[in-house]
Amino acid sequence: MEKVISFNPSKCTGCGLCEMACSLGHESECSKTLSRIKILKLEDMGINLPLACSHCSDAPCMKVCPTRAIIRDSETGATIVNEDICIGCRACMTACPFGALSFDDINEKIIRCDLCQGDPDCVKFCQTKAIEYVDIRKDGVSRRRSVLANYTAAIKAAEGKNDTAKTRKSSAKNVNV
Amino acid sequence: MIINNKRIIIIGNGVAGNSAAETARNIDKEAEITIISNDIYPLYSPCVLPHYLAGEIDNTTLFLKEEDDYLRENINYLMGKRVTDIDVTEKKVLFAQNGLKYDKLVMATGCKPLILPIQGNRLPGVFTLKTVQDINGIKNYGGNTAVIVGTGLVGIEGAVALKNRGYEVYLIELLDRIMPKNFNIPMAKQIKEILEDRDIKVLTGERVESISGKDRVKSVITDKRIIDCDVIILAAGMRPNVELAQKVGIEIGITGGIKVNKYMETNISDIYACGDCVESQDIINSTYSLNLLWGFAQKQGEIAGSNCTGKKKEYYADIPSVGTKLFDTAIASIGITADEDDDSFRLIESEGLDYSSTVVLKDESIVGAQMIGKVNNIGLFSSLIREKIKIKDFKVSSYKKSDINPVLCRLKYLL
Numbered sequence: 001m002e003k004v005i006s007f008n009p010s011k012c013t014g015c016g017l018c019e020m021a022c023s024l025g026h027e028s029e030c031s032k033t034l035s036r037i038k039i040l041k042l043e044d045m046g047i048n049l050p051l052a053c054s055h056c057s058d059a060p061c062m063k064v065c066p067t068r069a070i071i072r073d074s075e076t077g078a079t080i081v082n083e084d085i086c087i088g089c090r091a092c093m094t095a096c097p098f099g100a101l102s103f104d105d106i107n108e109k110i111i112r113c114d115l116c117q118g119d120p121d122c123v124k125f126c127q128t129k130a131i132e133y134v135d136i137r138k139d140g141v142s143r144r145r146s147v148l149a150n151y152t153a154a155i156k157a158a159e160g161k162n163d164t165a166k167t168r169k170s171s172a173k174n175v176n177v
Numbered sequence: 178m179i180i181n182n183k184r185i186i187i188i189g190n191g192v193a194g195n196s197a198a199e200t201a202r203n204i205d206k207e208a209e210i211t212i213i214s215n216d217i218y219p220l221y222s223p224c225v226l227p228h229y230l231a232g233e234i235d236n237t238t239l240f241l242k243e244e245d246d247y248l249r250e251n252i253n254y255l256m257g258k259r260v261t262d263i264d265v266t267e268k269k270v271l272f273a274q275n276g277l278k279y280d281k282l283v284m285a286t287g288c289k290p291l292i293l294p295i296q297g298n299r300l301p302g303v304f305t306l307k308t309v310q311d312i313n314g315i316k317n318y319g320g321n322t323a324v325i326v327g328t329g330l331v332g333i334e335g336a337v338a339l340k341n342r343g344y345e346v347y348l349i350e351l352l353d354r355i356m357p358k359n360f361n362i363p364m365a366k367q368i369k370e371i372l373e374d375r376d377i378k379v380l381t382g383e384r385v386e387s388i389s390g391k392d393r394v395k396s397v398i399t400d401k402r403i404i405d406c407d408v409i410i411l412a413a414g415m416r417p418n419v420e421l422a423q424k425v426g427i428e429i430g431i432t433g434g435i436k437v438n439k440y441m442e443t444n445i446s447d448i449y450a451c452g453d454c455v456e457s458q459d460i461i462n463s464t465y466s467l468n469l470l471w472g473f474a475q476k477q478g479e480i481a482g483s484n485c486t487g488k489k490k491e492y493y494a495d496i497p498s499v500g501t502k503l504f505d506t507a508i509a510s511i512g513i514t515a516d517e518d519d520d521s522f523r524l525i526e527s528e529g530l531d532y533s534s535t536v537v538l539k540d541e542s543i544v545g546a547q548m549i550g551k552v553n554n555i556g557l558f559s560s561l562i563r564e565k566i567k568i569k570d571f572k573v574s575s576y577k578k579s580d581i582n583p584v585l586c587r588l589k590y591l592l
């Protein structure tokens with residue numbers, strides 16, 4: 001069963017442990033800039049928004065990659081980079097509609113979520129279960145579409161919670177990242 | 178509906194041709210799929226050629242496919258064959274005294290560099306930058322001083338590559354700025370400075386008039402000076418390869434590219450076209466233009482390949498974007514580049530220690546963006562341009578919190 005990382009902003013405390021776990025797991029050092037997952041803190045709205053590759057079904061990064069270095073992992077469905085042929089041109093970064101890819105300036109390679117071969121570290125380290133690894137919704141919607149829709153739903157839910165207790169019941173859906 | 182047992186012929190072994198062939202194969206396991214190309218290599222990406230020229234990659238990683246890959250995909254590849262004619266009534270392509278029948282034909286003939294019509298343009302030492310052969314030619318030729326004519330993406334990347342190879346490099350541009358298609362004057366000026374910092378001599382507003390030399394290049398003569406050099410690279414633009422199409426009555430648009438509809442069909446039935454040889458619609462102005470980019474070719478190839486099998490798929494206009502790295506600095510541009518003196522656009526400029534960016538607005542909607550230094554976020558603009566988002570939609574005050582999506586949230590912090 002294909003799974004996606006799902007994120008619920010209303011549970012995220014913004015502690016950043018996921019970022020550290022991610023960077024430590026992939027790069028053996030604790031560095032926010034080397035993390036594949038990023039928490040965007042919208043201070044004026046009181047929301048913590050996660051950002052990582054959605055592994056889009058019809059992934060724009062795969063299409064623009066001039067060396068076809070981005071391939072889909074047949075096991076996890078993740079879009080992963082073959083670092084041996086990546087030339088560091090950043091075309092994928094330019095194409096990603098989420099701005100979810102970062103660049104490792106030292107090694108001149110793109111860095112992106114690889115779903116940790118199906119056992120994501122960020123999920124393991126999240127204390128509040130704001131990040132979960134769940135089965136992809138089987139409604140035929142592309143990964144990217146479901147990410148956007150769910151983000152909005154979850155933000156609405158989080159907003160409601162802040163505003164009044166009454167709206168708390170509103171659909172607090174998970175968000176696929 | 179998939180109609181089986183078809184003969185699909187694709188002319189051209191670039192990314193457009195290959196993505197058409199691969200897509201058709203994925204949908205239809207039975208069809209006979211043949212790529213015919215005058216290329217003598219398996220698929221490779223022209224985008225990496227500057228890196229190959231600079232010596233950053235060698236010919237072990239240059240190719241995206243090996244000959245075995247075609248066999249594995251069950252795609253016939255007739256290498257080194259130029260198609261000279263098409264019999265559209267008999268549905269037959271003609272090459273080197275051979276004829277091959279097709280049920281569906283895909284023109285994926287790409288483009289070729291413009292050879293400036295000036296004296297000396299064929300002298301040894303004059304090169305273009307399009308194929309592996311071109312690069313091998315430059316590498317074998319040697320020399321110490323190189324002049325690059327034209328400052329589009331290809332010219333700029335070529336200049337950086339030759340500098341990295343140890344050449345003394347001159348870049349000549351006819352217009353008032355470099356990368357005129359992608360950056361406005363203030364941004365282009367910064368790019369020029371990045372190049373000049375590395376000792377590349379950038380000459381703008383200068384016209385190349387002729388090339389002198391007896392049996393090899395000796396110098397370039399412009400309207401302002403004479404530059405002694407060993408190597409000249411003509412990078413003053415590309416033109417679609419449409420001679421064959423034109424010959425058989427396929428309609429060509431005013432831009433010089435083959436005219437296709439949203440199914441990538443030409444005016445002749447059962448003939449499709451995709452990639453650098455076609456013109457495509459601009460999402461912002463709805464006008465047609467040449468978008469000679471990898472992503473466009475890949476996507477259009479998929480559409481053509483799918484439609485060939487009978488599985489209907491539509492092509493949606495894309496937004497042109499380019500990005501590259503000049504030594505240590507990344508640059509990127511997407512959508513429309515507005516001229517400063519054009520009142521119909523408004524520019525939002527921002528600058529920090531290690532970056533500058535310009536966002537282009539028309540009627541208060543985002544239509545383009547240019548970035549130097551930090552380019553991570555340029556992709557966000559493709560969503561905004563596509564959805565014609567008004568700038569006021571993400572001003573904090575008029576912002577309806579419940580309507581936000583992550584892309585807009587991030588943008589709010591960028592502008």
Ligand SMILES: Cc1cc2nc3c(=O)[nH]c(=O)nc-3n(C[C@H](O)[C@H](O)[C@H](O)COP(=O)(O)OP(=O)(O)OC[C@H]3O[C@@H](n4cnc5c(N)ncnc54)[C@H](O)[C@@H]3O)c2cc1C
Binds near residue numbers: 216223285468471
């Ligand atoms: C130096 C350089 C750098 C670039 N950098 C970038 C970049 O960073 N980003 C980006 O998006 N794009 C870039 N591009 C553009 C990108 O490479 C092209 O858009 C893309 O490769 C086009 O692919 P295509 O399949 O349409 O055409 P091509 O790759 O040109 O393939 C066309 C094929 O058709 C064959 N052919 C033509 N006529 C015939 C005939 N009559 N019979 C048989 N065969 C024929 C040709 O031999 C060729 O093999 C770059 C291009 C160059 C040259």
